[in-house]
Amino acid sequence: MSGEPEHRCGVVALLGRPNAGKSSLLNALLGQKISIATARAQTTRGNLLGVLTRPGAQLLFHDTPGWHPSQRRFNLALSERALRAAEDADVRLLLFEAGADWDEPERRLAELAPPVLVVRTKCDRNVSTAVPGPERFAGVLETSALEGQGIEALVGALLPHLPAGPALYPEDFLTDAPMRFLAAERIREVAFEQLREEVPYALAVEVTEWKESDAELRIRARLLVERDSQMGIVVGQGGQRLGRLGREARRRLAELVGKTVHLNLRVKTDRGWTRRPRRVRQLGYL
Known part of the structure; x- marks a missing residue:
């Protein structure tokens, strides 16, 4: 029927410095652990796909390695892979840990093509840092993967930015990782x-x-x-x-x-x- 809303499907890149909470957020969004997460920085190495299917929409999340300036060839390759994932995405999530300083990684990632949504992660810590120039972004949200806070609000904020299109994966599909x-x-x-x-x-x-x-x-x-x-x-x-x-x-x-x-x-x-x-x-x- 012509009055029914169009189905949406798009790619969302999870970006941020090492240990910003990208993998934990992906697991919270999916309701199941597919991405490893530790207290150490730079745990994530590849771009892991996580698929979230909702009525009328399918969100394809890419968990990326933490972006940070480095001279090591391996770290440079990981950062470049994160930026390639950002370029290929329909929406970019810039994850920013609660209480952290807005520094070079955030400034660099904030320059990516819109839409960019800033997500303050680990907000259960009850500390906060102001986001410079919030009007530049499609939104600023807060989440806690540990407590499950802000997850549904984040999904709702993403949906309007996804292009119209059919689902690319079956409804119960979570990841393409072997x-x-x-x-x-x-x-x-x-x-x-x-x-x-x-x-x-x-x-x-x-x-x-x-x-x-x-x-x-x-x-x-x-x-x-x-x-x-x-x-x-x-x-x-x-x-x-x-x-x-x-x-x-x-x-x-x-x-x-x-x-x-x-x-x-x-x-x-x-x-x-x-x-x-x-x-x-x-x-x-x-």
Whole structure:
């Protein structure tokens, strides 16, 4: 009928400095965890798609790596990937952590083509920082992924900016990421939480074997580090640290797949992998 509103479908890029809360917000929007989130900055490496379907609309969210100035080739590549995702999006969300200073990352991302909506994240902390020139933006909103605050208001604010078009994915579709990649990310999440400060940023996870039945899943995976000296840090005395990491990763993987998981982890040196674009792409980070 001509009086019915048009169906809307569009791409929304989640942008911001490292640890601004992009992954946590994506999980809150979807009502399910698909993106890993830790207290450490620069956890997200690839552009992860999350699909939210509502009556009359489908929102395609892209969780992007944190944007920040850096001279490291790997970090530069991640920041460039975030900007490419922004250019391809219909709407850009600039996430700004409550209480943080409006600094170079925010100034750079605020220059992106409109519409740009600013989202103050982690607003449950009850601290706030003024957004310079709020009239420049299509809106300024507050959310707390932890408390579930502001999520519906954000979805409502996005809908008018989406172009008219049919849904691109089935109603129950959440992400196009392969299960092997999601499993590798769960393992990497545990590594980020448990390992010493310098190691997680030089660590990658590669799933080498995947055998699944109705009742169980068997996974072999490698934890890749850049230097031999980092292997001992990951393994720990008598293999204790690797064992602890493996037990927690296995628990999270069982939650992910809903069945018994047998996980075999090994540590391997892959020298300078962050400086080799082809290798980075093989691991799914570019």
